[in-house]
Structures are given as C-alpha cells and as structure tokens.
Amino acid sequence: MSKPSIPQGTRDFSADVVRKRNYILSTIKNVFELYGFQPLETPAMENLNTLMGKYGEEGDRLIFKIINNGINDPKNIDKAKAGFEKVLEGKSSTDLTERALKYDLTIPFARYVAMNHAQLTFPFKRYQIQPVWRADRPQKGRYREFTQCDADVVGSTSLLNEVELANIYHEVFTRLGITNYELRINSRKILTALSELCGGADKLTDITIAIDKLDKIGIEKVKEELQQRNLNADQITIIEKYLNITGTNEEKLTKARSLFGNIETGAKGIAELEYVFHQAKNIKLQIDFTLARGLNYYTGIIFEAKAPAEVQIGSIGGGGRYDDLTSLFDVPGIPGVGISFGVDRIYDVMEELKLFPENLQVSTKALFFNMGETESLFAFGIMQQLRSKGIACELYHEFTKIGKQFTYAEKKNIPYAIIIGSKEMEEKNCMVKTLATGEQKVFAIDQLHEAIMNK
C-alpha cells in the first residue's frame, strides 16, 4: 500500500474549516430562502450527452467522464474497443463513457426544468448548493471539486428579477461582513450591438473573450488579441472607443447611447441597464462595459461580484440572463436569470479580512475525567443526564494520569472539567473546574446542570 492521498485538486475539510464553510453556506441559504427560492438537488453525475457541447470546446475537455462498468464483458468488448478508438481521436463515446460528473449547476437545472416543466409553477425560483467537478489544473483558489451556490428564476422576463438578484448579492455580502465588495453589471445585448458594429454577430465570442481580459492584460494586449482573432483596424478602433467609456453610471449610459443608440439590440441593452441601475439604487451597482463573461448562453444583463480590491482574489460570484436555456433540451420558450456565489473564494476573502465570528468553533462543553473503573461508570450515568438536557459533554475514554486528561480537554477547547472520584461519589458531589481560569468549585450532583448552564 502506498502512502494514502486524495485526488489532485480535492480537499479534506477539518472541523474548524467545515464550521466556517457552513457559516457561509447557511448565510447564503437563508438569504435565498428569504427571497422565496426553493431548494433543489440534482445527482452528482449526469448522462454525458446532457453535459457535452454546453460549455464550449474548452468546457467539454474539462468535464470529468466516468468510465462505463462492464466494458470487459465479452459481449461489450468490440463496442468498447470502437469507443476507445473514438476517444483516441479526441471525441467522446457513449460506448466507453455514458456518465460524467456535473460541471456546474445551471445545465443540470435546465435539464430538470425541461423534464418537469409541465409540473412546475412559473416563475420557478430555485436555489442549489452542491459540489461540482472540473478537470482543470488546480491553482490558487481553484480546485477540481468545489461548491457552487446558485439561485435562478425561470419563466419570467421581468427585470425585477435582476433587481432582486442584485439585492441578494448585497444582502449576502453585507451579512458576511464583506462590505467593500464590488457588483458590476453589463448587458450582453450591448456586446451584441458592438459586434454588429464590428461587422457581424459571429464576432461576438471573439470580442467577449478578448475584452474580458482587459483588467488583467491591459488595452494594448487586448488589441493584439483582437487582431489575432481577425478583427481589422477599424473594428478595433470601435472597440477601443467602447472600452474607453468612463465616468459615472449615468455618463457611461449617455456615451453608450451615442455609440449604439441607433442599433436595436444596443438600445435595448442600454434600457435594461438603466432600469436595473435605477431600481437598485440602494446598492452600489457599477456599470462596467468591459464585463463580458465567458459563458455563451447569456443574452441579457450579466453580473460579476468582485472581492474587495485589497485582497486580490477577484471574482467571488457571477451570473446573468439567458433567454432560452431549456431549448438545449428541446423545451423552448423558458427564459431565466441566475446568479452564483463562489464559496471557496468567499472563504479566502473572509479568512484574509478576519471576518469569521469568534464563536463558530463550539465544541464539547464539559469533559468528565476518568478516575477509575467504578468512578467512570458512575460519571457515565451523570453525563447521560447532562446530555439529555442538551449539554454536549464527553467522558475521557480510559483511566490515566490527570495531566493527560487536562491536556486532552485543552486541545479540544473544552471549557469545563468535571471530576468525580471516589470521594465525590461518596459525598454525591462533583468538582467543576474552569480550565481558562483554573477556578474550581464543588457542586452537588443534582445541581450540576444548573452550575454548567450558569457559567
């Protein structure tokens, strides 16, 4: 047996980390519920053809595929070999892999809606908090297994949904104490209008991929990339003009109107931004024309939440409107909009800014010392009484040196030691010691519960 290990990019979470993660997750969940979203869980694995082709070429490569069982069965062996040949050519084959781990929560959700649309009440608001898997190369803040928290509304085109989702971001970050977050919005329609100005809608993907990198690589490199993506000098000039739009949100909208106002999609996009921006005045939305987001199914407003600039962690959430996600599964006409929180990155932000509350690390309240065979059996009975009254406690597992039992209590952050030796048994009392101060006091056993409660 070699050294035990876990797969690349996965993690074990110890108690203190789990508690901190749960704090984030339950905060998000509570806010989702407050806004009327219902929980949904979908399987860890989906049929491969549910996922393939939904995330672009790069996405397909990053899907974890699960090899079929029984491929060594003689009656399957020819199929398996043919499947393997296809895989070697870089294609996927259901003869070899029929299932895959889910890559995000949005596509499985779309699949669920497509399967159940006849039963669902629209607008359907669901939230989903589950792990997803990507065969990406791990690095800082990026893992192969990580948790996504999504909330989506489908079956409604109302921009009030966007306003509500923006408020959810605000509420969650405020509750977590991340007050300096940035929430940026843009409209995919504006980017579509830009691509129309630059010769055609087929340029949209090239443009979005390039300008998405602006804050990372700078305007010159973006221009180089646009050039490599076969845009000519005039088109690049238009894009540069677009990217150079600055000022307050109102000023940006005015300037954008002069660029795209006479293009239908452009005007629509500007109107969308204007609406959301005005209805969500209470939170500090920032219109950011350089925001593009990679995923191609977005069609309207897009969001990106960024961590406070001082921590250099970048995006901690994103989302947007998609007009017709379920048509991928042959159920057209169900529009939707959704957002997502990046729990792992939020964790890093909170760790760095020391935002976790102190009292998260609750543990056993009291440790009964083991003072011998009969004493420990007696203590066990007392302990069960305390437990039945809701006090978390434990009994040291064996009779050993007192010092060792103290050390155990100290390491587990147990605040109180309860000592019942032969003397205490006889006198029907017990010694309660507060470890932090070293104070100790004798209580009658039937007063023990109150004594602990009052501490």
Place this chain on the structure above:
RNA sequence: GUAGUCGUAGCUCAGUUGGUUAGAGCAUCAGAUUGUGAUUCUGAGGGUCGGGGGUUCGAGCCCCCUCGAUUACCCCA
C-alpha cells in the same frame, strides 16, 4: 493541455565542490509525578531523503523519466 519553482522525521526546516552511521527545533510517547494543566529534567520511538532508472569507487546533492505540491498561461468560481 503548456511552462517555471519545489519534494529530507507527524510539522517547520538545516544538510558545505558529491565523501564515514542523514541532523535540529517543535510535536508524540515513557519516566521523575497514582487527585490538578505550567515549567524543568531524563529517556525513547520515528526516515527506502516522493518513486524509478542512470553517471560515479561513492548520490539527499549531478543527469533522465515519473508522481505529487505550487505558481503562471489557456479557461474559469
């Protein structure tokens, strides 16, 4: 998938131009100490130097391959 850096005890790390039996601190365990945590003292255990191959009289150190961690790119949360 591409490239850089790093892998020595449970943890953090020393280890000289390649040279005897690979070290330290912390942690662990035992004793001094069978009803009070600290400190101190004494002792012990713990390593195929990530793995494999090569060069050499001799490799923790040099070379190749491989695995893992990490960082950047691509892409993304």
